[in-house]
Structure formats: structure tokens, C-alpha cells
Amino acid sequence: MLEPFSGLLEGMNNTCTPSSAAIITEAHVALVQSSFVHVLPIVDAAGLLFYERVFTLAPGTRSLFGDDIALQATRTMAAVKTVVDGLDNIEQVAPFLVRLGARHVRYGVLPEHFDVVGAALLWTLEQGLGDLFTADVREAWAAAFSVIAGAMLAGMEQAAASPAATAVVVAL
Ligand code: HEM
Numbered sequence: 001m002l003e004p005f006s007g008l009l010e011g012m013n014n015t016c017t018p019s020s021a022a023i024i025t026e027a028h029v030a031l032v033q034s035s036f037v038h039v040l041p042i043v044d045a046a047g048l049l050f051y052e053r054v055f056t057l058a059p060g061t062r063s064l065f066g067d068d069i070a071l072q073a074t075r076t077m078a079a080v081k082t083v084v085d086g087l088d089n090i091e092q093v094a095p096f097l098v099r100l101g102a103r104h105v106r107y108g109v110l111p112e113h114f115d116v117v118g119a120a121l122l123w124t125l126e127q128g129l130g131d132l133f134t135a136d137v138r139e140a141w142a143a144a145f146s147v148i149a150g151a152m153l154a155g156m157e158q159a160a161a162s163p164a165a166t167a168v169v170v171a172l
Pocket residue numbers: 061064065066067072075076079080100103104107108109110113114117148152
């Protein structure tokens with residue numbers, strides 16, 4: 001049931017193309033992983049800044065979340081870390097993202113929200129990394145976010161098309 005995501009699962013050689021919208025290279029993966037090392041010591045602050053930015057760009061999304069944004073920020077940044085750590089083994093991290101995306105249907109998330117979240121993530125990284133956020137690092141993170149969003153959207157599509165099957169996946 002991973003057809004929308006099958007390109008990503010074909011494995012990474014020099015270039016991985018999960019869909020026409022998402023292309024990530026080994027050089028991108030290396031830049032994302034090496035730059036994220038510098039985010040980790042400030043990951044709590046980065047998570048809060050990220051959500052502030054999301055709610056500034058799209059105030060209507062605030063009501064989708066509960067009161068405890070610090071907890072939500074911790075969960076989201078932990079998920080980002082899981083993905084960053086797994087980017088060079090994309091076959092293993094893909095199912096995690098597809099399941100995460102499937103759960104997002106129940107949270108009332110819409111596909112267009114991913115543009116906001118991607119922009120907020122890049123902005124947050126720019127604030128956190130300063131001069132380390134070079135044009136190459138930005139491009140690498142944009143590519144990584146395309147992979148994340150592509151996989152999560154595939155999960156959302158599957159969940160929307162087959163809610164019962166998703167309930168089983170979530171229960172597992
Ligand atoms: C980089 C992409 C994203 C990541 C890594 C991510 C990660 C997470 C994680 C780890 C959770 C905790 C619950 C769970 O694991 O199912 C969560 C919940 C949630 N996410 Fe995301 N998410 C992403 C994109 C989005 C987008 C685009 C939206 C739309 C605004 C969104 C809205 C929500 C909401 C509303 C919840 C539930 C909050 C609550 O229960 O109070 N997420 N997300």
C-alpha cells in the first residue's frame with residue numbers, strides 16, 4: 001500500500017526521487033545531518049520558535065493544536081531528529097513518515113499546511129544556525145522537507161482513502 005511513495009522506496013544511490021516534487025542527494029543528506037548537530041543543543045528553543053512562526057504565518061492553524069505547545073514542539077522536533085538520523089537509510093524511515101502523515105488526517109491537517117510548515121522550518125533553521133545556514137544548507141533542508149512532506153502526504157492520502165485500514169495501522 002505504499003504506491004504513492006514507491007519511488008522513495010527504490011533506495012538511494014546518488015539521487016533519490018520519491019516524486020517529481022522531491023529530490024534529495026547524498027550531499028543534501030550530509031548537509032542536513034551535519035547542520036542539525038548545531039540545532040540539537042538549542043532544540044527546545046528552536047521548537048518553540050518554529051511553532052511561533054507557524055502561527056504567525058497561518059494563525060488559523062493554532063486552533064488545531066492543544067494548549068501545550070512546548071510539548072508539541074518537543075514531539076515534532078523529536079520526529080524531525082528521527083528523520084534526519086534516518087535520511088541516509090530512507091527505506092527504514094519512510095514507513096515512520098507515512099504512518100505519521102496518516103495520523104495527521106485526524107488532526108485536521110490539510111495538504112496546503114505543509115507549505116507553511118516547510119517555510120517555518122527553514123526560517124527557524126536560519127535563525128538558529130545563523131551564518132552556518134548557507135545557500136547549500138538551505139537547499140539541502142528544502143530537499144529534505146520535500147521528502148518529509150511527500151511521505152506524510154502519501155500517508156494522509158492513504159488514510160483519507162481508507163480510514164479503516166489506517167485505524168489498524170495506528171493501532172499497531
Ligand atoms: C515536518 C512535518 C511534520 C512533523 C515532523 C510533524 C510531527 C508531529 C508529531 C510527532 C506529532 C505528535 C502526534 C503524533 O505523533 O501523531 C504531531 C501532531 C500534530 N501535528 Fe504535526 N508534524 C508535521 C507537520 C504538520 C503540519 C503541516 C501540520 C498542520 C498545521 C501539523 C499539525 C499537527 C497537529 C494539529 C497535531 C496534533 C496536536 C495535538 O494533539 O494537540 N503537523 N505532529
